[in-house]
Amino acid sequence: MSFLTLSHLQKSFGSVRVVHDFNMSIEKGEFISFLGPSGCGKTTVLRMIAGFETPSNGSIAIGGKDQTKLRPNQRNIGMVFQAYALFPNMNVFDNVAFGLKVAGKSKAEIKTRVDEMLKLIHLEHLADRYPYQMSGGQQQRVALARALAPAPQVLLLDEPLSALDAKIRVSLREEIRQIQRQLGITTVFVTHDQEEALSISDRIVVMNGGKADQIGTPFEIYNNPATRFVASFVGTLNLIEAKVLDASASQIAIGDQQILLKKPIAKANGEKITVALRPEAGSLAESAKGDVRISGVVTSSHFLGSVIRTRLDVGGALVSFDMFNDPGTAPPALGERIHLNFASEDLMILAE
Template identity: 75%
Template sequence: MSFLTLSHIKKAFGPVQVVHDFNMSIEKGEFVSFLGPSGCGKTTILRMIAGFETPSDGSIVINGKDQTSLKPNQRNIGMVFQAYALFPNMNVFDNVAFGLKVAGKPKAEIKARVEEMLKLIHLEHLADRYPYQMSGGQQQRVALARALAPAPQVLLLDEPLSALDAKIRVSLREEIRQIQRQLGITTVFVTHDQEEALSISDRIVVMNAGKADQIGTPSEIYSKPTTRFVANFVGTLNVVEAQVREPASGVVSIADHVLVLPKPLDGKKAGDKVSLAFRPEAASLAPTSSSGTLKGTVISSHFLGSVVRTKVDVQGSTIAFDAFNDPNNPPPISGQPVAIQLNPEGLMLLAE
């Protein structure tokens, strides 16, 4: 049985429909990320779960109890914001203790719980510091501890890492995931950063114009996108036009390159045009003398550390492919003729 259920959620601000009939069930202890561009409705859904916004229609149920009409302070939910939102006049101890004091907990219980939370985020040595004396990453850890201190039934994270620099962002997202697993708390995370969502989520909701285009595991979202939007938004995607040769056998041709797709092309006939998509890792360099390869000219090569991404012009279409960095084998240079081999298992047929 699901722990957090969103049923037929809708939200309109005046004439503008921001969320359209959203449905989802989240299991207890699951880490779910809402991923999408600005204005897609992901933060609005988070705010409705928190109680800061009221759905125009639909219901929100947590642990079997309808929360839809409850105020934020009646929902037992912890929330971490992008801008930390720490109290500047309180030190770290008092910031973390705030929710417990409001709840009227005994002093001894508050002290023990705050010490437990500070140990969890590895900042017990900074209990007496004030927010202005701390780095952004440290402040966000304190905000996380403050949200967790009252033992909420659900933790909500609204783009908590976007204000931090890249290295801190990576380490803190891993720390958040580790703490979430340790506590087993049901967590909803909102982000526009696909790498964040892919790296730490149990499931991802890809939002587009107020709707969930796809809900799935990170592997499903990346490797088996069900819509053109998801395929383009998550990761780098190459799209090429192909011609159907033998639909029952899944045989298509891209220029002079003949491919057999993993599945038959139902509903297609010989001569039809189809759009094929593939990730950069589904293509590789081949000897220029190889038959059945795509011939092209190198546009550019970009050194990305462990990976080199090369872009190639193939009859007017730009194709990007990745190769592991090999110090003894320099990447191709601009203007160099190359041949590209495609892995049929990595090809996706895009719906028109």
């Protein structure tokens, strides 16, 4: 049964509608990520859940109780912001204790709960420090502990890692996910970073233009994108213009080479379609499994450490593929004609 239900949410600022008829049911204990570029509406949806924005239309329910008209402090929701938002005049202990003091808890209850939260984030030895004496990652962990201390029914995180450097982001996102699983708290996480969303989410909502283009597991979103936007935004992807040669036989042409698909084509003969291919799907190995073999001329080859990304010109169509770095094997040379093998199932036909 759904725990957090968003029904027909809309939000307009003046004449500009930024969220269009957003619907979603979130189970208790789920970790949901809203993923999308700036201005797609993901933070606005989060702020409506928190009560910082009032929906122009629609409703929000938690545990079957309507929250739409409640103030933020009436919703029992924890929130972590991008900019930490710690109180600079309070030490770590008092920052974490703030919500408990507002709720009127006793000193004994507050000390027990704060100690528990500081142990959870592994910062019990820094209880007396002030925010300016701590790193950004430590401050964000304190902000997380402060949000969790009053035992909220839902945790909201608004791009909490974007101000941190790359290594700290990776370790902290794993820590957040571990804590979320340990507590079993329903969590909504907003990010524009696809790797973050793919690595820690139970489900991802890919937002585009105020709408949910697709809702699914990371596996579904990555391997079966529903729209061209999702395919291009999540992961690296070849978007290849192809021509329908024989729709009834699922035959297309990429550049000057013919390919048989194993999927129906809802287009007429001679029409253009867009197909997508993940770079990791292709292989140069003669023994590679796959029923498609295309040849092309190498136009570029980029060394990315563990991976070498090569681009081919296939009769005017550009196709990129990735191969693992092998110290004993030189990467393809510019101008070299090579053969790329992949399975026809790896070609995705994209909806516009």
